[in-house]
Amino acid sequence: MEKQPYVCGLDAAVDVIDGKWKVLIIWALNHQRCRFGELKRLVPGVSEKVLTQQLRELAADGIVHRESYDVVPPKVEYSLTGLGEELNTALRPLGAWGKRRMATLAETGRG
């Protein structure tokens, strides 16, 4: 969202998923719509500040939708937008590649 004159589509795509936890967030939201607290559990290790921050960026990029219910206690739900779903689909082959790689790493004994 910031580098702007992208060299290629890949460049533009990476720009969106760049951020330590973003793909994990997108991944988590693929399975279900989530509340803030659920997300925190699904993305282990992330701090509230960073989670909020990356969620906002993702929302600004049109990847996630933020639905705020005006109740007490507060309730906010995050879900993928259509664009987000598409991104997730585009991400799938990469995930498969990474999975194979993890297996290889385990075999060749890095773990």
Place this chain on the structure above:
Amino acid sequence: MEKQPYVCGLDAAVDVIDGKWKVLIIWALNHQRCRFGELKRLVPGVSEKVLTQQLRELAADGIVHRESYDVVPPKVEYSLTGLGEELNTALRPLGAWGKRRMATLAETGRG
């Protein structure tokens, strides 16, 4: 290569392509094997230090192959390994997604 206990394959894949210029490098090498200087031209804006660094990380991850010829003046050629080619293939849908996104951004007037 560092985060190690990956949550999913996507996590592992992103770890490999993480670095400001890595996808651009991989993209450039998809079209051809390149010498250091060529790469520098194909990845506009990268400094020598960073290019070297990311190339080494990519090599350590088994994505690129570094072939050094013992001549003078020095000649080194970089190319994708089999794993690198696979990664590139896995990256293609993401590139297509990004391309669509770029088009949308241009339409809706951010440029």
Place this chain on the structure above:
DNA sequence: CAGTATCCACTAAGATACTG
């Protein structure tokens, strides 16, 4: 519950100069 505010630490990356 779902954040915000603050302050700190680390690292990625940039500029520049030098070398075999």
Place this chain on the structure above:
DNA sequence: CAGTATCTTAGTGGATACTG
């Protein structure tokens, strides 16, 4: 040509405490 060395900076992310 293909790097390496050094220094500096910007930005990202982490920990913790506080709020509507």
